[in-house]
Amino acid sequence: xxxxxxxxxxxxxxxxxxxxxxxxxxxxxxxxxxxxxxxxxxxxxxxxxxxxxxxxxxxxxxxxxxxxxxxxxxxxxxxxxxxxxxxxxxxxxxxxxxxxxxxxxxxxxxxxxxxxxxxxxxxxxxxxxxxxxxxxxxxxxxxxxxxxxxxxxxxxxxxxxxxxxxxxxxxxxxxxxxxxxxxxxxxxxxx
Ligand SMILES: Nc1ncnc2c1ncn2[C@@H]1O[C@H](COP(=O)(O)OP(=O)(O)OP(=O)(O)O)[C@@H](O)[C@H]1O
Ligand SMILES: Nc1nc2c(ncn2[C@@H]2O[C@H](COP(=O)(O)O)[C@@H](O)[C@H]2O)c(=O)[nH]1
Numbered sequence: 001x002x003x004x005x006x007x008x009x010x011x012x013x014x015x016x017x018x019x020x021x022x023x024x025x026x027x028x029x030x031x032x033x034x035x036x037x038x039x040x041x042x043x044x045x046x047x048x049x050x051x052x053x054x055x056x057x058x059x060x061x062x063x064x065x066x067x068x069x070x071x072x073x074x075x076x077x078x079x080x081x082x083x084x085x086x087x088x089x090x091x092x093x094x095x096x097x098x099x100x101x102x103x104x105x106x107x108x109x110x111x112x113x114x115x116x117x118x119x120x121x122x123x124x125x126x127x128x129x130x131x132x133x134x135x136x137x138x139x140x141x142x143x144x145x146x147x148x149x150x151x152x153x154x155x156x157x158x159x160x161x162x163x164x165x166x167x168x169x170x171x172x173x174x175x176x177x178x179x180x181x182x183x184x185x186x187x188x189x190x191x
Contacts, residue, residue, distance in 0.1 A: 006096040008115055012108040013123030014153030016135030018169040019102050025176035034092055035100045042080035045140050073110035078148045105156045122163035126170040
């Protein structure tokens with residue numbers, strides 16, 4: 001991989017589009033890519049490891065993180081809260097290394113406000129039917145939670161135009177190629 005630029009990149013997109021799958025493929029090829037580990041009040045899914053997939057915390061701990069200004073961004077999404085711990089991202093960027101966040105739309109908007117130089121990438125499904133089938137096929141949420149996530153997905157798809165780049169996840173390897181290219185692209189020249 002060409003040496004990536006010390007830039008903050010956000011990958012967003014509706015639940016089930018394949019963000020985690022594409023990021024895992026990028027990391028399989030390039031283990032050096034640093035991805036932020038979010039804090040969440042959601043309960044772990046089978047196989048999810050604390051400190052690897054998320055920091056699984058309770059509401060009081062999450063409240064404390066907010067109060068201490070410890071989160072770069074945070075949002076309530078489908079009944080749970082999720083946030084990006086600020087210090088590890090700052091350390092990464094200060095060291096001249098790139099940082100990748102995998103977060104939902106409200107969080108992406110907060111990053112745009114707080115770090116306008118960040119690169120915002122939207123991962124889109126090839127079709128609505130593919131999104132529905134991926135979310136159902138993953139089988140990690142009850143049907144009513146899937147419905148809730150799909151209702152949010154409609155609004156997220158409508159916001160794709162707010163992002164710098166839209167990558168269609170029609171094929172994991174191809175989408176990962178594109179994300180690697182974006183992670184290594186030099187930032188646009190300033191005014
Ligand atoms: N290009 C693809 N073609 C077919 N299936 C895919 C593709 N990308 C991902 N999937 C499948 O779609 C499902 C959802 O993927 P994944 O969990 O990565 O989505 P996500 O966007 O990270 O979801 P969430 O936001 O809910 O965490 C998984 O079962 C995954 O294997
Ligand atoms: N705003 C934030 N969104 C986040 C963060 N970490 C994950 N997410 C997004 O939440 C939804 C649901 O995730 P799931 O693991 O329960 O399926 C998904 O869109 C994630 O990308 C975060 O730190 N901030």
